[in-house]
Amino acid sequence: MGGRRGSRTQRKHFKQNRENVWKRPKTDSSSDPQNPNSNNPPWQPFATQNPSFDEYYKEQGIVSPDEWDAFMEVLRKPLPAAFRINSTSQFFEDIRSQLENDFMKSLQAEAVEGGDLEPIKPLAWYPDNLAWQSNFSRMQIRKNQTLERFHEFLKLETEIGNISRQEAVSMVPPLFLDVHPDHFVFDVCAAPGSKTFQLLEIIYHSAKGGSLPEGMVLANDLDVQRCNLLIHQTKRMCTANLIVTNHEGQHFPGCRSHKNISIGSETTNELEQSITQLLFDRVLCDVPCSGDGTLRKAPDIWRKWNGGMANGVHCLQIQIAMRCLSLLKVGGRMVYSTCSMNPVENEAVVAEILRRCGVSVELVDVSNELPQLIRRPGLKKWKVRDKGVWLASYKDARKLQKNGIVPSMFPSGKNYTDLTNNKKSANGENVNSEDIVQLDGPVPSADDLEEEVSDLPLERCMRIVPHDQNTGAFFIAVLHKVSQLPAIQEKSASSQRKLSTRNELHENLSDQATEEINGLEVISGDGTDEKILEVASKADKNISKIASEADERISEVTSDDEKISEVALEADLVDEPDEGAPESNSSEATQGAADKKIDSAKTGEKRKLQMQGKWKGVDPVLFFKDETTINSIKTFYGIDESFPLTGHLVTRNNDANHVKRIYYVSKSVKDILDLNFRGGQQLKITSVGLKMFERQTSREGSSAPCSFRISSEGLPVILPYITKQILYASAADFKHLLQYKSIKFADFVEADFGQKAANLMLGCCVIVLRDADKSLSDHIQVDTSTIAIGCWKGRSSLSVMVTAIDCQELLERLSVGMETEKNGTLAPENHSELDEKQDMSGENGTSLEEHDAEAKKIQDISATE
Secondary structure, eight states: OHHHHHHHHHHHHHHSOOOOTTSOOOOOGGGOTTOTTOOSOOOOOOOOOOHHHHHHHHHHTSSOGGGHHHHHHHHTSOOOEEEEEOTTSTTHHHHHHHIIIIIHHHHHHHHHHHSSOOOOEEOTTSGGGOEEEEOOOHHHHHHOHHHHHHHHHHHHHHHHTSEEEOOGGGGHHHHTSOOOTTOEEEETTOTTOHHHHHHHHHHHHTSSTTOOOSOEEEEEOSOHHHHHHHHHHHHTTOOSSEEEEOOOGGGOOOOBOOTTOOOTTOOHHHHHTSOOBOOEEEEEEEOOOOOGGGTTTOTTHHHHOOTTHHHHHHHHHHHHHHHHHHTEEEEEEEEEEESOOOTTTTHHHHHHHHHHHGGGEEEOOOTTSSTTSOOEEOOSOOOEEETTEEESSHHHHHHTTOTTOOGGGSSSOOEEEOTTTTTBOTTSOBOOSTTEEEOOSOOOOGGGOOOOOOOSOGGGSEEEOHHHHTOOOEEEEEEEEOSOOHHHHHHHHHHHHHHHHHHHHHHHHHHHHHHHHHHHHHHGGGTOHHHHHHHHHHHHHHHHHHHHHHHHHHHHHHHHHHHHHHHHHHSOSSOOOOTTSOOOOOHHHHHHHHHHHHHHHHHHHHHHHHHTTOOTTSOOOEEOOOHHHHHHHHHHHTOOTTSOOTTSEEESOSOGGGOOEEEEOOHHHHHHHHHHHHTTSOSOEEEESEEEEEEOOSTTGGGSSSSEEEOTTTHHHHGGGOOSSEEEEOHHHHHHHHHHSEEEGGGSSSHHHHHHHHHSOSEEEEEEEOOTTOOTTOOOOOOTTOOEEEEEEOSSEEEEOSOHHHHHHHHHHHTTTOHHHHHSOOOOOOOOSSOHHHHSOOTTOOOHHHHHHHHHHHHHHHTTO
16 A cells, blocks of 8 residues: 555656746746845746755766766756657658758858857757757847747747657657557557657658558556647647547556447457457557656756655556556567656666566667667666665665665565564565575665675666756666566466366266256155155255356356456556565465456446446547438548548547537557447547548538538548549639638639639538649649648638638748748638638537637646656
């Protein structure tokens, strides 16, 4: 219980949003130093020092003594800004070219002349010049026109989703996962979503020809508010290959199929052909930590930091990592990472993982990957500090009765006990004699501590320190799952034992029935009919009772049999020690925990199935099966039959008649949703799918032949399959639409285009930008470079259904070199009756203005993440 209480305290701390302490607040009269009546002192920056920090990390040997001053000097400076180009954006090459040939060269020239500017530069270790770093102050931005233009460029592209702002070292862990386009990837502690976005980029960038990749990302976070932040971040990706869930990482559900549940008209045989257990090819395990690697962007940590912060999250980190390994496929890769420099959260956790998993998991040497990334090998020795006392081994903790310390925090991981405690753990439980060393002699002084040295290959881990490449600090370890974990194998053996019980029950039933029959034969010899009838009746009852009991027990064994693998995943894979108690290696305890899980599963199964995943505060995920609506959409837009709509559409509304949004999911996500349904909706899904269709809510929209329009987010996916309600505009007419938002049919530059637009059916249509050498009647082969927007064909005009910020982005891309359009504001909006701000309302009636205001709040919150 101690461990859980400690971890819950830490989790509560992690939920709190961190203020931007580098930003000086506005001065008011109460804190004005010129005001004699001021009660409060003027604002002062945080002191970027902490004696305890210095003492702790000098003792741990994170860096050598001769580079300590350089390490601390950089650690006290604000962190440079870093950002990444979204490689899946259709304009990513243009953006990279603009950075390389415009901003970088201009700033380099000004740096040479003025001497006070640092040019922006790509991160040398990130592939394809897609990650960049800049280091300018607000004062420099205000004084320099090129910097101001660069700053506006960053803001616009970030809001569109073409650029993601992310700390440089935070970009490293996904690069070591070796993600392929067909991989199922699990991001266990995903908020605020920068790494999730990066993982999706990798999957999409390596997919073929702009088609949806076969893989997917499942992003999870403990806190609902942080899940919302994650959803907002990844929404800019416009992906159908993402599921966002809300669970504790260490208790993530073992989502398995119950074969006796059918879906619609599907048969059991069809279900058995689909996936029956949710396992992942890759897992990113970026766990909650003390966060002292982020001191440069969060200097408030300086005053809060103490040597015991890492001790409080150590056990939670092990639990999350072990749970992630249990969800990893054999042959898969997991990256364990923290933004902490503390070995108790880093090497100690990795060492404990390797001890628990044995030969099933290996620590991968990735020193040859990303050669331009400067990294340092992991430590093989370290100490633990608790309440001002240094501890070199668990022996010291036992003698000093340090109840918050566990053996896994130390390099050897050995447990120690004295001669008088009869080999009992700190909480009174029996422990095995293996890896236990008896105490002898007095506790040594701090100067005489005998340091333990790990015999595991921890040098294969990597630690990134700030002064090597002017970044934050990070720790990364790459793990490869060679075979099933030991606990899973143990559960399999238990499963075999339970299966053999079935045969024993059958034998017992046969034996008892035989005895009853033999009793009848013996009695029948004395010729007493009444006794024969009496014994026969009794035998019938006994046989019936035995058969009933046997069937019930056999049913239980079968049910247990089906759940045994799920229990192995849901139960802790090995006994998790309470904080302050040494680990117990008792297989009986593990089996007992599994049996309790089985009993709980049996009693709660019916309740789970009845709930059907209606999590409190979370809308259900339902497959959209209204054939009338689906056929109406197909007919209106002429959607080619090769595009898989049926079975790939989901909603979050139980009432099909009032569905406002229809989402599209990829094949991989569809399979997981099917599995989740068959398993009793164990996953608490907060977001899934790509918004593909939206119901028309305006007066004019309700009279259109099709009541759903194509969403801007979903248009790139469905565009190649649309054969109706689509027109190809010249560059002039396309720009005019973006500028003026609504144009009457007679006012288009090309009269034929205006006539074709007038001939379209009332409702949503798609306008594609055609090349200059193409005529209006030419069919254009759609590819990743095709530019298209959704519009509304009204009774007398054509109106765009794209946000103002998207219009601005497209105009700038189409007007390269035209500085007046590039830097000036657009003409006032001239929306038609189908005004986008009114029409694009949310499921609960949220207007676009409200949505933008909420997005601004979320951006402010995530600025320091």
